[in-house]
Amino acid sequence: MRPDLFHALQAKRASRRRSIDQWFRRLGLFLTLTTLGILGILLLNLAMNGLARVDWNFLSSFPSRRAGEAGVLSAWVGTLLLMMVTAGAAIPFGLAAGIYLEEYAPKNRWTDFVEINISNLAGVPSILYGLMALGLFVYQFRFGQSVLAGGLALACLVLPIVIVATREALRTIPSSIREAAFALGATRWQAVWHHLLPYSTGGIATGVILAMSRAIGESAPLITIGALTFIAFLPPAPWVDHAPFVSFDWLFSPFTALPIQMFNWVSRPGEEFQANAAAAGLILMVITLSMNAAAILLRRRAQRNITW
Amino acid sequence: MSAAPEINGRMESEASASDTKAMPKVQIHGLNFFYGTNQVLRSVTMDVPALKVTALIGPSGCGKTTLLRCMNRMHDLYLGNRYEGSIVVQPDGTDILDASVDPIQVRMRFGMVFQKPNPFPKSIYENVAYGLRLQGMSRRKELDERVEKALREAALWEEVKSRLHQMAHNLSGGQQQRLCIARAIATDPDVVLFDEPTSALDPIATSKIEELIVELKKRVTVMIVTHNLQQAGRISDMTAFMYLGELIEFGDTNRMFTNPAKPQTEDYISGRFG
Numbered sequence: 085m086r087p088d089l090f091h092a093l094q095a096k097r098a099s100r101r102r103s104i105d106q107w108f109r110r111l112g113l114f115l116t117l118t119t120l121g122i123l124g125i126l127l128l129n130l131a132m133n134g135l136a137r138v139d140w141n142f143l144s145s146f147p148s149r150r151a152g153e154a155g156v157l158s159a160w161v162g163t164l165l166l167m168m169v170t171a172g173a174a175i176p177f178g179l180a181a182g183i184y185l186e187e188y189a190p191k192n193r194w195t196d197f198v199e200i201n202i203s204n205l206a207g208v209p210s211i212l213y214g215l216m217a218l219g220l221f222v223y224q225f226r227f228g229q230s231v232l233a234g235g236l237a238l239a240c241l242v243l244p245i246v247i248v249a250t251r252e253a254l255r256t257i258p259s260s261i262r263e264a265a266f267a268l269g270a271t272r273w274q275a276v277w278h279h280l281l282p283y284s285t286g287g288i289a290t291g292v293i294l295a296m297s298r299a300i301g302e303s304a305p306l307i308t309i310g311a312l313t314f315i316a317f318l319p320p321a322p323w324v325d326h327a328p329f330v331s332f333d334w335l336f337s338p339f340t341a342l343p344i345q346m347f348n349w350v351s352r353p354g355e356e357f358q359a360n361a362a363a364a365g366l367i368l369m370v371i372t373l374s375m376n377a378a379a380i381l382l383r384r385r386a387q388r389n390i391t392w
Numbered sequence: 393m394s395a396a397p398e399i400n401g402r403m404e405s406e407a408s409a410s411d412t413k414a415m416p417k418v419q420i421h422g423l424n425f426f427y428g429t430n431q432v433l434r435s436v437t438m439d440v441p442a443l444k445v446t447a448l449i450g451p452s453g454c455g456k457t458t459l460l461r462c463m464n465r466m467h468d469l470y471l472g473n474r475y476e477g478s479i480v481v482q483p484d485g486t487d488i489l490d491a492s493v494d495p496i497q498v499r500m501r502f503g504m505v506f507q508k509p510n511p512f513p514k515s516i517y518e519n520v521a522y523g524l525r526l527q528g529m530s531r532r533k534e535l536d537e538r539v540e541k542a543l544r545e546a547a548l549w550e551e552v553k554s555r556l557h558q559m560a561h562n563l564s565g566g567q568q569q570r571l572c573i574a575r576a577i578a579t580d581p582d583v584v585l586f587d588e589p590t591s592a593l594d595p596i597a598t599s600k601i602e603e604l605i606v607e608l609k610k611r612v613t614v615m616i617v618t619h620n621l622q623q624a625g626r627i628s629d630m631t632a633f634m635y636l637g638e639l640i641e642f643g644d645t646n647r648m649f650t651n652p653a654k655p656q657t658e659d660y661i662s663g664r665f666g
Contacts, residue, residue: 260510267504268523
């Protein structure tokens, strides 16, 4: 082939290859923006329907048959208490399991099996955790349809997230740091406690926050264990004015939560209740988004402070 | 310790050093080591002399790092590793491979400096103090003294004395490695093990570390794995040449480099392989 012809052909091919490149760039951008747009439309929709309802009265009132007077007081208090139980159970269990699997467990078939099933656990539909909690916590342990049972159900749900986050955070620490500690005579526990945990706090905390923001929006397991949808009282306060000044009665109190309250309002006829549902949804979204933002900030800070 | 001056005096006449095995610090006898079923060390027997620098040389995969890591039982941290034979530490005669010996105790007697500087992401002070804290020292004054002493011995004190509480990662690579040396010697170990300590450093930082190692042998026994034959020649008193998991030749460094007894040693030292 003549050289000039060859070059012309090559140039033609190159421009064709480049056009495919350009084409994908546009498609990718379009699809990315679409995804982001869905979130934007969702937020905008909630805000348009619900923003007018969000005020101090809405936050400090109990639910009511009259939509205009109804509020989310029992719901957000219930959500807060649930999260305390969930965090209190999921963090220690998840940390311990993550540390064990990453730092102590031998790598063999048995631990492979455990690892695969922790991933499986993360994929179990949330309503099944509700069923398990109903049988185990509500009836077997006689916790009743309480904050404790609900919080533990959510803890089971997010446990795999905490375990995986802990393991990943530990895995980013190079083995040379472990060896440095061991070479000075540290035990495994000392290496974990003095070095590995402090150096991975950022990563673990990020995972924990993401796990909590997942739990906060869950409704299926709570409905399954029979959380009430209409609660016009608050659980007993965790503090009392006589010794020992703390009380755990709230653990056994019936409860409702933001997603459940929202579900209740959505299923009612009447425009006003729809507005209430949108307002509750908006609050839930704001909480979730701020938790995620906190997680991202924390991750950034953790990465900045520690270099290997 | 009273014999130290005598040993130092003897060093002037290097030729006699190989013949006088008067003060062995560590006696390795019939050491076999297995990673699972894979035998990596074959019947290694050598006496590491006290208060000298002993270099381990040989081509990659010859087992020199494995041997070094036997000394502080680092292999115990990973599953499926097995030792046979004995490593007796003098003067007390403890066999550190004995089942009754706690590897954590062994690691407190053998300091280790790694290939890449690996300071903890803590302050300079906390890095050096960590080994002391592990051994139960907690009084501030005592810690301060020991940290200063270790940093002086690691020739780092002047450079860091005004910023002891800054992060160790702000130091340069060479300074970090000297910090790791300070961390390893702060607890007064019997032996300090160096695993290619200068392979990640530039020539100037390397020569500082080398000076330091020569200085250190006044006080502790040093074992060093090195890929760099010139380095072995510069700083070691004794050299062990290993090949395929066996100790081929072990003797006075000068004699090893000028007049090796075994043909493999000569081939390696003259650069014919490795």
